[in-house]
Amino acid sequence: MLNNTALAFEIVQEFLDEKDVSYAELLEALKIIKENDFLAYENILKSLDDEDLGNIASLMPEHMLSDVLELSSSKKIALAIGELESDDATDLMQSIEEISDEKANQIFANLSKQEQDEILFLKRYDDDKAGAYMQTELFKMKLSDTLSDAIKSYKKLKVKEELEHIFELFIVDDEGKLQFSLPVADMILYEFNATFSDILQNNPSLSKELHFVKDYEDIDEAIILVRDYDLSVIAVVDDNNKLLGRITHDDIHDLLQDSATEQIYNFAGVGDIDSEDESVFKAAKSRATWLIVNLCTSLISAHVISIFSDAIEKLVALAALMPIVASMGGNTGSQALAVTIRKLALGESDFAKAKKTIFREISISFMNASVFAILMGFIAYVWFNMPMLSLVIFISMILNLGIAGFIGSFIPLLLKKCGFDPAIGSSILLTALTDALGFFSFLLLAKLILL
Amino acid sequence: MLNNTALAFEIVQEFLDEKDVSYAELLEALKIIKENDFLAYENILKSLDDEDLGNIASLMPEHMLSDVLELSSSKKIALAIGELESDDATDLMQSIEEISDEKANQIFANLSKQEQDEILFLKRYDDDKAGAYMQTELFKMKLSDTLSDAIKSYKKLKVKEELEHIFELFIVDDEGKLQFSLPVADMILYEFNATFSDILQNNPSLSKELHFVKDYEDIDEAIILVRDYDLSVIAVVDDNNKLLGRITHDDIHDLLQDSATEQIYNFAGVGDIDSEDESVFKAAKSRATWLIVNLCTSLISAHVISIFSDAIEKLVALAALMPIVASMGGNTGSQALAVTIRKLALGESDFAKAKKTIFREISISFMNASVFAILMGFIAYVWFNMPMLSLVIFISMILNLGIAGFIGSFIPLLLKKCGFDPAIGSSILLTALTDALGFFSFLLLAKLILL
Known part of the structure; x- marks a missing residue:
């Protein structure tokens, strides 16, 4: 962890x-320098080469990316984007669009035709589709190629540093349809x-061990x-089995951490970005x-x-007991x-299995x-010495806690079924219901039984 | 998702x-068969070969593992464990110990000396240490070896299927100290x-690109x-830089999902295993x-x-307004x-940065x-037409919500500082404090100002 500006400069x-x-460490250092020495921060940004600029920009929060947009020409930024893999390039272009459409258009115009096409292609996919997380660059060969060809291509890719994380070699037929894949090292x-x-003929099991997702499948399928x-790495193909791209484990890693954050944020009612x-x-x-939703529900x-x-x-004892x-x-x-939320996230439950989960x-x-109703009934008796009050709190606790289990498991299943994130605001909806129901059942029973 | 026994049998x-x-799909199928046709389930378990038995057993929940222990001889289970990589073997032995110490001892006695040593070695590490997640099997060569030697070794490993996920070749000196590493495919x-x-001499940058953790370092360091x-893959070394093992990305993947589950469970006050x-x-x-803790705090x-x-x-209006x-x-x-919990999990905050976070x-x-205090003051005025009551709810909301922000950020930082999981029961502690404080401030102010 960084504590001061001197250390930040040292890291830079x-x-x-x-x-x-x-790049993550560099970004942390830049944040500190930005706060303490804005001029130095701008100079560092200016001095970065295209590749570093592209990589660090794709990690930047909005306020830092804005600085980059101001300090660099559209051409320079386009060159930096050109250094990125297609998925990162697309993400960065989308972040730039959110800041300034005009600047985004200028930068886009400076990209090569191929880069533009790739970005337009990847932008089509919604956030929850596998296609949105793939990169189109990959190491692929045709069935008719030999291993020597493949080794030559690998050497070329490595020397040019064109492709990172080359784990797997994908083999396609003449129409580009995915046939099988090999760990790159297995070439030897x-x-x-x-x-x-030849290899496929001698090792027919290779085509059985192939793993892929369709581009319009849910990204959760790929994660599972x-x-x-x-x-x-997992291949992404279209409906005709044509190889479109790949998703690497580090993308999945980022996705898992992001979705864990999103889940706990949604659970606690924090906005998406915080x-x-x-x-x-x-x-x-x-x-x-x-909080507005919560205010409305607590007014109810x-x-x-x-x-x-x-x-x-x-x-007045009712007022003291009802919050319990x-x-x-x-x-x-x-x-x-x-x-229930975790079960849904891990693919262990869905609406089809809902009955069992609920x-x-x-x-x-x-x-x-039952346990806590008896316990609380007893405590209320000792405290207020009114047997009927004990009965009231006993019944209302059985009702409220029991129904809470139903609501708690039903809300996320329903949200998911309706196409929402199962964690979104579920905690606030839940307490709204358990509060209202708790107060209502307790006070109604008190009125009927006690008064 | 599986819906019925027929489909489960088909998968088996x-x-x-x-x-x-x-194995995950097989396990799902076995669960369904166990519920519906116990005899068939037992027969399937008996018919699995050593490797499959080992792999499926290491995924099994306790009740299924118990069945395996009953149905198989200690010798068979020892053979199955022998098929596993050292980290999985250690985990499985620990699960077996939890079910029956006696059976665990019998199985342990049937393991080879080398397997026993590996398990004893790995068992030393606490759950939060990097060493607990490493496997001791890896693909390593000495500085004095040639590339042909390495390629021969790789072929041998592949043919014998001794090692899975061989991404990286680790190079050690004569004392076993880690010098550098190469993606396996780069051998060509x-x-x-x-x-x-020779390779290191011609490419000195290789030793700079080396990434490793110490065995007694926190596993979070490895994740970051x-x-x-x-x-x-990341290498695990001891204090003398001697190579001990490796942690692969799929272990990190599992860790991330487990810790996301643990975090939301701890947050909501669900026990560890559920x-x-x-x-x-x-x-x-x-x-x-x-719930007992919650009962105590709500009694307060x-x-x-x-x-x-x-x-x-x-x-009596006070009773209606105080829960808001x-x-x-x-x-x-x-x-x-x-x-705050997510910041801690992602390494974005710690006790040193606490002041900034809080x-x-x-x-x-x-x-x-401020916003909601004004809003609620206004609502209370419209509802009850008592200006002083509005003032009371205004002040108590400023106090309670403001302090809630402090408590919400301070609790996880404190828990972490004291060596606990920052999410453990934090939500229950928090609402205990905000409830008590909310009721107290509101009612005290009402008594002082209104009555």
């Missing part, structure tokens, strides 16, 4: 001396003058395949959205309580919610509901 | 026919009769390196732990309310909590506190 110097400093296992047709088969680099004002605004709860104000006036019912219900529901959660919550 | 058949079925880039010393440098395969009773018991809140019962008796203050505080705090969260929450 090490980077420029081509010591082993990652075969005769160098054999063609890939990569996990289940411990893949380093990084250190966003301004405090923007972060507050984005979080306010869910307040209204529920006010309906029973006569009961509370007669027995609501809070225990909310907690029981949160547990069911977290478990049944399990209801069983668990009713089991705990 | 495909697996036995050596079609491309992953050099002269076959060159030694690795793998992410920042897009590594497929899979579909655990019995409902066990799951309920483990979740009850945090109830006590706070009961202190002010005279105020509520005089003005508590709920909005809890929500604001949850947002700060989620953001300051940011307090700024955001006070900003929203």
